[in-house]
Amino acid sequence: MNWKSVIRAVCSVIFVIVTLFLLQKLLVPKYASDVVEGNLIAEYYGEEKDHDVIFIGDCEVYENFSPKVLWEEYGINSYIRGSAQQLIWQSYYLLEDTLRYEKPEVVIFNVLALKFDTPQKEAYNRMSLEGMEWSLSKVKAILASMTEEEHFLDYVFPILRYHSRWSELGEEDVSYMFHREPVSHNGYYMRVDVKPAENVPEGRILSNYQFGENALTYLDKMTALCRENGIRLVLVKAPSLYPWWYEEWEEQVEAYAEEHELLYLNFLELTEETGLDFSQDTYDGGLHLNLSGAEKITRYLGGVLREECALADRRGEADLSRAWAEKISAYEQEIARQQENAKRQEMAEEEETTE
DSSP: OOHHHHHHHHHHHHHHHHHHHHHHHHHSOOOSSSSGGGGHHHHGGGSOSOOSEEEEESHHHHTTOOHHHHHHHHOOOEEEEEOTTOOHHHHHHHHHHHTTTOOOSEEEEEGGGGGOOSOOOHHHHHHHHTTSOSSHHHHHHHHHHOOTTOOHHHHHSTHHHHTTGGGGOOHHHHHTSSOOOOOSBTTBOOOOOOOOOOSOOOOOOOSOOSOOHHHHHHHHHHHHHHHHTTOEEEEEEOOOOSSOOOHHHHHHHHHHHHHTTOEEEEGGGOHHHHTOOTTTSBSSTTSSBOHHHHHHHHHHHHHHHHHHHOOOOOTTOHHHHHHHHHHHHHHHHHHHHHHHHHHHHHHHHHHHHHO
């Protein structure tokens, strides 16, 4: 046997594998300065897994609830496993994935995703699924989510999907090949700017208001999974004014919650109790809440969780309190950074106006 030839062959194989690995790291989207929501799912894995409450769902959870408030005012340790247009089967498999690491006392699911019964868009799929660590749950989530144009191997080897990104590469693709700074605060995506809700469009008439069989099947699976693990499932509807939430949908969720003895909170009906002001508490005209709005409804939610779910106040735990002190510091620094950026932009616009 010619050992030199064997060694050269092995080295060649290793070189090809390492090269492809580095190319893949370079070519996959970094979601650093644009569409940062694509980083949300992956950030969970760097956290200590000792949460009392886990949120799952779409932008109506990760933009509308603040875990910092739950901790600071109630001593509840929580995390949001949210992503853009997170479909209910993705939420289910993310919950399944979460239970590999920890068993929260409460899981909170936002019900807007019930409107979708079939796979939607690849771009949203990838923002929800690529950040998941590999497991059977991720495999099942991919298979349940793929559109007709997608291929499973493109998720296994993302370079197959992103090989044509050469023309789009920028400095951040190199800077963030192996490390990306957090974009969320325990899964919460913060916005401090204000754009009042004005002229919110009415919902269009639908031909069928019934939630689909597939969506309801996964809601049943989520309910059963929580029961099997002794977890309290709470359903919520965030107070987003659009997309429109139909009365027919509300009736179905209320009936489901009653039948399965689940707590359901529709924050669209709790604006007075929460103190929401849609002239001040939204940053995009009513689709999502800004910081002040998110803190208001989270404060209300914390009171309900304390009363209905008997969650303990953990602020006396030294290690957890130290961890949260760092998180709160980062949270406040982000507020200051966004406010400073807003002032600079306002000054620049004023200068343009006066010229």
